[in-house]
Amino acid sequence: MREQTTATVAAKDKPAPTRIASVRAKDNGWWWEAVDAGRLPIQRCATCQTLRHPPRPMCGECQSTEWDSIDSAMAGEIVSFTTLHYPQFPGYPSPVICAVIRLDEGVNFVTNLIDCEPEAVAIGQRVQGEIQTIDAKNTLPQFRILAAG
Amino acid sequence: MRSLSDASAVVGIGATEYSKDSGRSELSLAAEACKAALDDAGLTPSDVDGMVTFTMDGNDEVDVARALGCGDLDFYARVPYGGGAATGTLMQAAMAVATGVADVVVGYRALNGRSGQRYSAGVSGNLITGSLVHYGWYMPYGLLTPASWIAMVAQRYLHLTGTPREALFEVAATSRDYATTNPQAFFYGKPLTREDYDAGRKVADPLTLYDCCQESDGGCAFVVTTPERARDLRQPAVTIRAATQCSARDQEEMTSFYRDEIARTPEMERAAQRAYAQCGLGPDDIDAAVLYDAFTPTVLWQLESWGFCDYGQAGQFVLDGNLRGDGRLPTNTHGGQLSEAYIHGVNGILEAVRLVRGQSVNQPDKTINNVIVTSGSGVPTGGAILGRDA
Ligand SMILES: [Zn+2]
Numbered sequence: 001m002r003e004q005t006t007a008t009v010a011a012k013d014k015p016a017p018t019r020i021a022s023v024r025a026k027d028n029g030w031w032w033e034a035v036d037a038g039r040l041p042i043q044r045c046a047t048c049q050t051l052r053h054p055p056r057p058m059c060g061e062c063q064s065t066e067w068d069s070i071d072s073a074m075a076g077e078i079v080s081f082t083t084l085h086y087p088q089f090p091g092y093p094s095p096v097i098c099a100v101i102r103l104d105e106g107v108n109f110v111t112n113l114i115d116c117e118p119e120a121v122a123i124g125q126r127v128q129g130e131i132q133t134i135d136a137k138n139t140l141p142q143f144r145i146l147a148a149g
Numbered sequence: 150m151r152s153l154s155d156a157s158a159v160v161g162i163g164a165t166e167y168s169k170d171s172g173r174s175e176l177s178l179a180a181e182a183c184k185a186a187l188d189d190a191g192l193t194p195s196d197v198d199g200m201v202t203f204t205m206d207g208n209d210e211v212d213v214a215r216a217l218g219c220g221d222l223d224f225y226a227r228v229p230y231g232g233g234a235a236t237g238t239l240m241q242a243a244m245a246v247a248t249g250v251a252d253v254v255v256g257y258r259a260l261n262g263r264s265g266q267r268y269s270a271g272v273s274g275n276l277i278t279g280s281l282v283h284y285g286w287y288m289p290y291g292l293l294t295p296a297s298w299i300a301m302v303a304q305r306y307l308h309l310t311g312t313p314r315e316a317l318f319e320v321a322a323t324s325r326d327y328a329t330t331n332p333q334a335f336f337y338g339k340p341l342t343r344e345d346y347d348a349g350r351k352v353a354d355p356l357t358l359y360d361c362c363q364e365s366d367g368g369c370a371f372v373v374t375t376p377e378r379a380r381d382l383r384q385p386a387v388t389i390r391a392a393t394q395c396s397a398r399d400q401e402e403m404t405s406f407y408r409d410e411i412a413r414t415p416e417m418e419r420a421a422q423r424a425y426a427q428c429g430l431g432p433d434d435i436d437a438a439v440l441y442d443a444f445t446p447t448v449l450w451q452l453e454s455w456g457f458c459d460y461g462q463a464g465q466f467v468l469d470g471n472l473r474g475d476g477r478l479p480t481n482t483h484g485g486q487l488s489e490a491y492i493h494g495v496n497g498i499l500e501a502v503r504l505v506r507g508q509s510v511n512q513p514d515k516t517i518n519n520v521i522v523t524s525g526s527g528v529p530t531g532g533a534i535l536g537r538d539a
Contacts (some may be wrong), residue, residue, distance in 0.1 A: 019290075020293070021288075023285055024288060025281075025282050038189050057167065080302070082301050082354050085351035087356070095351075098292050098297065100226065100301060111290060134289075140289055140290065
């Protein structure tokens with residue numbers, strides 16, 4: 001009991017470690033603000049309608065600098081994944097599963113897979129995402145595997 | 150003449166000891182490696198008029214030049230993208246010499262990669278390279294280390310090709326067997342059993358401990374000059390037949406996760422095609438290779454990119470013993486970065502030179518006319534072909 005009390009006091013003195021958040025700069029800040037608001041936007045060229053992610057200031061297809069965005073339905077398929085064991089970083093679960101998802105809108109997106117065992121993950125599985133508040137510095141899209149069939 | 154092929158030669162190589170704690174500055178390692186390379190060539194610091202290194206190197210060209218006692222420099226350059234720079238330094242040196250911009254160029258890389266900044270510590274806090282915005286797409290999810298980025302590609306490659314884990318073990322074991330006879334290697338005298346390999350701790354699935362290269366302290370350097378001058382120097386000249394730097398469409402540094410197929414390395418395929426085209430050689434002309442081995446799967450991808458087998462067939466190629474001393478393509482005969490040391494691929498350039506000279510501690514029992522040496526995978530990369538002076 002005494003040890004537990006000490007740990008609690010120590011935790012109050014020092015804020016809990018968080019994941020490392022992205023910086024927010026001119027080309028990506030709007031994207032993170034949309035995630036904070038509960039959406040996963042995909043940048044779209046306003047001239048030729050090509051989707052692009054991660055955001056960048058010019059369309060690689062037509063060189064237009066005009067753009068808007070659509071909100072992803074956060075449904076997709078696992079392109080690849082890796083379960084990270086070592087090293088363990090403060091603020092992150094361990095192990096943590098990372099994945100490249102092909103969103104149904106047609107762009108790839110890097111995220112976490114949650115609420116599953118690493119052994120249950122396979123390339124090609126359907127996934128559904130949602131926006132989650134992770135810690136004091138991070139609100140992130142997180143994805144779950146959908147039951148087969 | 151509008152060609153880089155055979156327009157320059159490597160005439161000297163040098164290295165410090167490789168260790169886990171050098172106990173001295175990176176500048177000390179760089180200066181000693183450069184001096185050793187000049188000694189090997191029979192040149193002096195006053196002969197040097199050009200320098201090239203990695204953007205990640207902590208030693209300014211002028212500081213190395215001043216430590217060495219060089220005179221005037223007419224050329225200095227840095228190549229970006231981590232280990233993707235390795236043979237890019239060779240290409241920059243070759244271009245400088247071929248164009249007459251410089252006459253004697255020293256390339257170097259020196260790092261306290263174990264006792265100082267460790268790349269396995271990830272991009273957290275103290276960013277190694279690249280922009281914060283770029284890594285901001287990966288850091289919040291936990292993709293912080295080179296192993297994590299390569300693992301994402303490796304998982305899909307193994308899935309698509311059915312490559313067995315035995316093939317990764319064979320890459321690790323081959324490099325280790327070469328290291329057992331190389332006194333410079335960290336794993337000198339220490340072979341890797343299948344039991345050791347299987348007991349290696351999980352790092353980033355599917356990569357386990359012995360799929361990952363070491364972290365090392367040390368310095369390496371090489372000297373490039375004209376073919377004419379090369380013939381008057383101490384060592385047999387090693388001609389730069391080809392040298393390339395390549396990035397491919399939708400390239401990111403380590404995280405090219407947005408292509409239609411992420412389990413390929415089109416930048417290395419292009420680097421290989423361009424290198425072969427530069428010198429008019431093909432895979433059949435290559436006698437040995439030094440393939441950048443930060444992680445075991447990347448060796449497989451490079452065998453495919455350089456045309457030694459088709460996509461998905463490299464696992465069988467290595468399982469057939471082709472990387473061994475008596476195989477089709479003796480590879481990483483110094484032990485590679487898996488088993489000799491991790492000097493960001495420049496220790497590999499040195500081994501490629503030794504192979505052409507006939508000086509490797511594991512020199513294959515055949516004539517070596519042409520050797521491939523490559524830069525890192527997953528980044529903008531490159532490759533070179535070194536050959537015997539005609
Ligand atoms: Zn457009």
